[in-house]
Amino acid sequence: MKSLFLTSVATAAMLCSSPTWALESFASYDKFNAAPIDASKWASFERIRKIKSGTLNHVQRDWGTTQSDAGTQGVSFGTSLTDPSRVTQLKATVKVASIEASGCSANPSASAARARLIGTFFNTGAPVSGSMQGDVLAQVWVGRFSNSVDAPGTLQVGGGVFVCQNSDCSLTTTIGTFSNLGTATLGQNVTLQLEWDKAAKTFTAVRDGTVNSSVSYTVSDSIAPGNHFKQVATRTDTAACLSGPRTTAAIDATFDNVAVNKSAKP
Secondary structure, three states, rough: OOHHHHHHHHHHHHHOOOOOOOOOOOOOOOOOOOOOOOOOOOOOOOEEEEEEEOOOEEEEEEEEOOOOOOOOOEEEEEEOOOOHOOOOEEEEEEEEEEEOOOOOOOOOOOEEEEEEEEEEEOOOOOOOOOOOEEOOOEEEEEEEEOOOOOOEEEEEEEEEEEEOOOOOOEEEEEEEEOOOOOOOEEEOOOEEEEEEEEEOOOOEEOOOEEEEEEEEEEOOEOOOOOOOOOEEEEEEEEEEEOOOOOEEEEEEEEEEEEOOHHHOOO
16 A cells, blocks of 8 residues: 555656646747737737727727738628618717728728718618628718828718628719718717608718708619618728738727617617
8 A cells, every 4th residue: 555655646746747748839929918909910800899888889990901002991890770670760979089090102092990870771673681782871970081181180970872782882882972061079979860761762961960961862762671780880991001011990989879760669
């Protein structure tokens, strides 16, 4: 018994003193000592969706591609309503806490970041379930472009109505844009409304209950969208850049007091 006990103790001691098993030594990859996430090391980008001080907070950051000096890459980050089919009016108070959009000197396309109200409302022809081709999409937003000549911290308010030309709506034709909705500043509450009047064949965007802009259309509106949604969302568009620093676009925004037309309330 004594011999067996001593052997067990010796074996345990050897195990405790052995180095951690590894085929080769480890080298530090990322200690996350500085923000933002290092896009040269990680394929995933920054996303936060949470309730913050009684508001819905979206934080989004994306980087541009580096294969050429042409075009942009758009990424949407949305929080969707569960039953979009009855929603013809969408309203929310939007506040942008911070925003970034860096461009590429060799690429004429600008980077941008936006907080927006957005949705699809009908399809112009023969919808395919899950595809946005032929869907009519409308949006109103607060944001900034990398080529803006406005003072730092100044945001534009805009939007428009579009027909999606492919399944993910990365290609569109413009029916019309919402104009003269003014500017805003970082930290300012901006109340946005988006309304569809089917009888009048018109979309209207309203800013702070007073300033409005309308877009009329003539396309067929009798068929439901192939990809039906209504969202509050953030969006980045990053310019591709081969010849210079990698571009980035980021936004930290909150949405509050979201409202829909009374007949669509759950």
